[in-house]
Amino acid sequence: MAQVLEFKLPDLGEGLTEAEIVRWLVQVGDVVAVDQPVVEVETAKAMVEVPCPYGGVVTARFGEEGTELPVGAPLITVAVGAPASGGPAEGSGNVLVGYGTSEAPARRRRVRPAQSPPAARVTAAAPAAAAPVPAAPAASVTAGGPVPVISPLVRRLAREGGLDLRELKGSGPDGLILRVDVENALRAAVAAPEPSPAPASAPVPSAFTGGQRVPLKGVRGAVADKLSRSRREIPDATCWVDADATELMRARAAMNAAGGPKISLLALLARICTAALARFPELNSTVDLQAREIVRFDQVHLGFAAQTERGLVVPVVRDAHARDAEGLTAEFARLTDVARDGRLTPAELTGGTFTLNNYGVFGVDGSTPIINHPEAAMLGVGRIVPKPWVHEGELAVRQVVQLSLTFDHRVCDGGTAGGFLRYVADCVEQPAVLLRTL
Structure with a gap:
């Protein structure tokens, strides 16, 4: 019986915590070998092909080309044959220079919602070949506690745009704030009509408006x-x-x-x-x-x-x-x-x-x-x-x-x-x- 394993964006090393998907090298339904490169990502250091430590059939891909993912985020799921011992399947254990195929350190792992967020693209194979991916419930927000955000990238995007996350209503499970929520709020702020003339004592807005914004990434x-x-x-x-x-x-x-x-x-x-x-x-x-x-x-x-x-x-x-x-x-x-x-x-x-x-x-x-x-x-x-x-x-x-x-x-x-x-x-x-x- 096939077992579906999830391969996450590996620990990038050198203090790197995120990468941008440049090009997918496999499609859903493709058969991949152990240590076969499955995606090309760009980090702050270089572009690199990331090998998958599992061999089997690709059942799902996570993320569009051009999107950024934090370390520990899922990349693909692979249906592999059951091991002879009946225990969990093992990967190759091989690593790239500075790019381990092991999971990210515990301090970098993030809590995944019960279902894939709308902002992420998940391409799945036929139901017969796929299996549900285990996930932990999203963190609940408490009064005065941290705002639940899907990833550090979203928190940084809001900070750079001058948005207060506590004023946003997340569209994810249990109010989880997704990247699409922050992007929609930023677009709405730009498209908002000009306010009526304010009295001379009104403070000058600190956020820059107009012009072209080029992400520092x-x-x-x-x-x-x-x-x-x-x-x-x-x-x-x-x-x-x-x-x-x-x-x-x-x-x-x-x-x-x-x-x-x-x-x-x-x-x-x-x-x-x-x-x-x-x-x-x-x-x-x-x-x-x-x-x-x-x-x-x-x-x-x-x-x-x-x-x-x-x-x-x-x-x-x-x-x-x-x-x-x-x-x-x-x-x-x-x-x-x-x-x-x-x-x-x-x-x-x-x-x-x-x-x-x-x-x-x-x-x-x-x-x-x-x-x-x-x-x-x-x-x-x-x-x-x-x-x-x-x-x-x-x-x-x-x-x-x-x-x-x-x-x-x-x-x-x-x-x-x-x-x-x-x-x-x-x-x-x-x-x-x-x-x-x-």
Whole structure:
């Protein structure tokens, strides 16, 4: 006898609590194998295909493409054959990197209503192949207690729209407030007629009206949260210097003319960064606020800013200090291609210890970048352009670049930061300086 099992959106890891359904990979009635991807979702980190730990026939799907689901929400139900022991069926237990197929932690689990809410789309197979999905009753509301809401996403939607949930009447079981209830209330507020002129003493409404609202979600929302946290927690400072990059450009041209894989300018700058961090390890660190300690890292996991259609992401090159220019070039190219395809894994987006930001590709000379929390520093590189420069006592046209270092003033003082930046500039101006560390 077949047993119907419910597969829920797994724990996403890295503090992620929600995902948006991008594309369903299976239909109701399809036969799926263990660990077969069934849906493609987009998180604040990347897009990922979620595998189902059960094998059998898909009997229902939950959620339209384009809707957001919290961790622990049902994705699909699968009719599987009864196990030989008569006990409950077991999944594969396999996990994606950062995306476990196990259930979400208890603190993230939400109470499901006795029936599927109208806002969720449930596509079911024929009654003979389907079975009811067990569900717990919705939480009842008590005077002065919390307002029953279907998910944290709905609560956030109401907060961003300036709605008081206690003034809404939920259409779900036992008055549960659904997403459709909040959306209808927001639409009604926008469509409401303009009020009659108020006396001069009337308060000015705090909510913005009109214009276009773009949700801060996905990659853009994650970037906003991280940058805001960086500004709140890190007392940063920036120093900068102009450097003559003519010799570095000549060295790169000579390398590429000698044959073999082409060396990218970013790889050479990364090699300079790792050499500088070996001399100034204070900048390859983070601050543990709870322990009130500075944690210095032995390895350099180098992040680099990459612009994609989905927004700015910062892939991480693991053990950059142990890679040569060819290896760095290849890894930068691989991660950039994966980032543009939206296929970076959480492991490729986290764990950085220092970030290199080549904003010169956007045609700008300088910037004061925001540190990629929880790191302690970021090196910015502007465009390399011909400029008048005094070279060997004579005025000449040279290839000049502006370098900027934004650093956490808790991990070091200006002397250390200035020493790091000056060493980087010296290597840019005289690449032979790097021979000391090769």
